[in-house]
Amino acid sequence: MSRIETRLRELNIMMPTPPAPVASYVPYVIVGKLVHVSGQVSVDASGGIKGKLGDAIEVEEGQAAARLCGLNLLAQVKAACGGDLDRVKRVVKLNGFVNVTPDFSPIPQVMNGCSDLMVSVFGDAGRHARSAVGTANLPLNFAVEVDGVFEIE
Numbered sequence: 001m002s003r004i005e006t007r008l009r010e011l012n013i014m015m016p017t018p019p020a021p022v023a024s025y026v027p028y029v030i031v032g033k034l035v036h037v038s039g040q041v042s043v044d045a046s047g048g049i050k051g052k053l054g055d056a057i058e059v060e061e062g063q064a065a066a067r068l069c070g071l072n073l074l075a076q077v078k079a080a081c082g083g084d085l086d087r088v089k090r091v092v093k094l095n096g097f098v099n100v101t102p103d104f105s106p107i108p109q110v111m112n113g114c115s116d117l118m119v120s121v122f123g124d125a126g127r128h129a130r131s132a133v134g135t136a137n138l139p140l141n142f143a144v145e146v147d148g149v150f151e152i153e
Contacts, residue, residue: 004085007121018075019043022139028080034092035080035150040072041142049143053134054104057143063113066096069146070114074121077150091118091128092149099143100134107132114146 001009008015019040021027028037042049042065049065051057057065073094074085081087096111098104111132118126128148138145 002084002086004088004121008085011120013071013121015078016044016071016075018079019072027076030080030152033089033151033153035077035152037073037076037080037148037150039095039097039145039147040069040076041139042066042068042144043072043142044068050141051143052099052101052104053107053110053143054101059106059109062098062110062143065143066098066111066113066115066146067117069096069144070117073114073146073148074117077148077152080150081152087152088122088125088150089153090125090151091122092151093129094118094131094146094148096130096132097135097138097145098132099138099141100136104134107134110144111146114144 025038028035053062078085098107098110
């Protein structure tokens with residue numbers, strides 16, 4: 001079993017099936033040693049977390065939504081790496097979009113749900129640059145969307 005698969009098991013993380021694109025784009029593009037992963041929303045087998053932060057959704061549920069995005073990012077990266085997450089050398093950058101009401105401001109805390117997952121899985125290689133942006137709406141009313149760039153071997 002690979003190092004990262006062992007770590008996922010220790011963290012009791014079950015990898016989801018990589019979500020299929022819902023429009024005209026591909027889930028990831030590899031350029032040189034970088035994997036650019038398209039935005040992954042807060043969806044899982046139950047349907048996911050939808051709605052606006054600051055309305056029906058509180059920070060903790062927003063963090064869970066961001067974590068779901070992170071799991072979907074990892075599923076896409078795993079597919080890009082032929083099933084071997086040990087090929088990931090570094091999480092380079094995450095861009096997070098949070099579906100918010102106009103007065104909701106703890107957007108960075110919501111994005112920590114994804115960022116903390118990357119550090120838990122990859123250790124220091126999971127530390128990354130990041131943007132966290134509040135937005136008026138997201139596709140299909142999902143609570144969070146995150147895209148990312150990963151360096152691979």
